[in-house]
Amino acid sequence: RQSPGLTRLVLTRAEEEFYGWVSVQKHLDEGYSEILKNLPFQSELYGGERSSRTIQQNLEGKMKPFPKHGIHFIEMDHIVRFTDPLYLPNDPTAMIVYPSERKSLGLAHGIHSLSRSNILRALTRLLFRGYSTQKNFMEGISEEELQDFYFDNRELGTDLEVFDPRNSNVGERAFMEGNLFTGHSDGMNNTVREVLEMPSHFVALPEPNEKPAKVRRRVSAIQRRKMRAEKERQERKLDSMDRSYGKANKKGPLESIADIYERPNRRLLSFKETLDLIAYMYSGGILRDRMYKFFVGKCGVAISREGTVVVDYSKIPKIERSCVERYFIEGTDLFFIGMPNMIKYLKKRTGPAQNEIVNVFIETSKRFDEPNEYIEQSELAFLAMIAQYSEALMVRFDTNENQIISNEEIWTYVYPVFRGFIHKMALEKYSRNLTDEGDVRSTFAFIVDHGKLPEGNFDLIKIWLNSLFHFDDSMNWDLSMDRGDIIKVFSAVVRASRDTDPKESSKEHLNAKTYEPDEVIYGP
Secondary structure, eight states: OOOOOOHHHHHHHHHHHHHHHHHHHHHHHHHHHHHTOOTTTTGGEEEEEEEEHHHHHHHTTSSOOOOOSSSSHHHHHHHHHSSOOOBBTTTTTTTOOOGGGHHHHHHOHHHHHHHHHHHHHHHHHHHHHHHOOSGGGGBBOOHHHHHHHHHHHHHHHTTTTSSOOOOOOOHHHHHHHHHSSSSOOOOOOOSHEEEEEOSSSTTTTOOTTTTOOOOOOOOOOHHHHHHHHHHHHHHHOOOOOTTTBBBOTTHHHHHHTHHHSSSSOTTTTTTHHHHHHHHHHHHHHHHHHHHHHHHHHHHOOOOTTOOOOOOOSSOOOOOOHHHHHHHHHHHHHHHHOOOOOHHHHHHOOOHHHHHHHHHHHHHHSSSSSSSSEEEEEEHHHHHHHHHHHHHHHHHHTTTTOOSSSSSHHHIIIIIHHHHHHHHHHHHHHOOOOHHHHHHHHHHHHHHHHHSSSHHHHHHHHHHHHHHHHHOGGGGGOOOOHHHHHHHHHHHHHHHHHSSSOOOOOGGGGSSOOOOOOOHHHHHH
């Protein structure tokens, strides 16, 4: 498939985003350079890990304030005030730790962390601007639009070894993971009742006795592209951005921008969720390379019975699964460096308990259509994502930092995030519309307690009986989760959403986009 070329509007938007990123980075560089000149330890800036952490801590809260005008500066100010720092000066992988541990580790919104966050912000804006059909494109992106992005860029992503061409539901899965497992996830809508907004991340959804909204008609990819084309034609008439710093004019006031970014919206993948998702994906790629290098050093490459090297779809050698299992714990200090509490948890477990968790990690990351005795590089990337998602949930919902998510924390914080997924899963997997709140709670409790989705009539009967005994009082349950339990729940969710066939999605995604003939200035 060939693209008909780039339009003037697209090039203008790309230029705006580039200059927006540059203006923010220039502000960061100028602000911190002035501060560094007055610090007594400025000569130690490149003097090692300890001095870098010291500088990072001393710069926290002392940076030059962002201007009050300009959408790009407003977004960075929002990142500083409402998101957690993810990066240390000496490591590009995400650090996922408890809030009380950040200061001792030197984890703060300093020049290094904010520079990386500025790149993530620019990538998020490009994604939203290109595919979101919302009235304000920064409000978020839908599942269908994220899937469109994957299909439009699959060939390029495959050439760059970013996408696996064997997967057909990458966009759908990324949407689910971003809404459930990131550090700022606010949950998913169920497919029956649309809940567009909540006043808080942890406020329960409307009770099911309310009149349900009509089911939205699924919009095809072609129709969405037509909607985007129409939106572009309308936007061409507006001068909403000042080219210098993205400053809005009177036609587009910025007073509500921060509210849009902070407002939970379960219908879309939001700004903060996408920031986390891209950060974890980038970090997962780095951890994948570290794991692959470590295991190849320990195990070598897999050799078939015929004496040939076993390779994956891109001709990268595979590794023996048994050897990966044997050296997995030993390598965690290297490839889980951004999750120190996960390392402690895995090493504290011994014998069968430890082997069980390692096996869940590997089984969840395995492709259904690949031989079970080998591990390929792409599976190591997903294994890294599993670890990051699990740790993000633990440090977010374990509010007293005792390494356990208690029954109260589960029902107060975790359940509101996963409630919409329970509805969606029941409807799609079992063709059941859970109209009773007790059924929803009981199904959620079953997944947490057993680490799996309901299978067969026996499990469904058990859920029904539990809903009768426990009613709507969630505190009557006795649930808890450690890191191993979270990994099992994640495994169950992934298995419910992963591809069951090496199939292509509907052909509508493969239709070429429609452009106005007079807009094309580059391309065939």
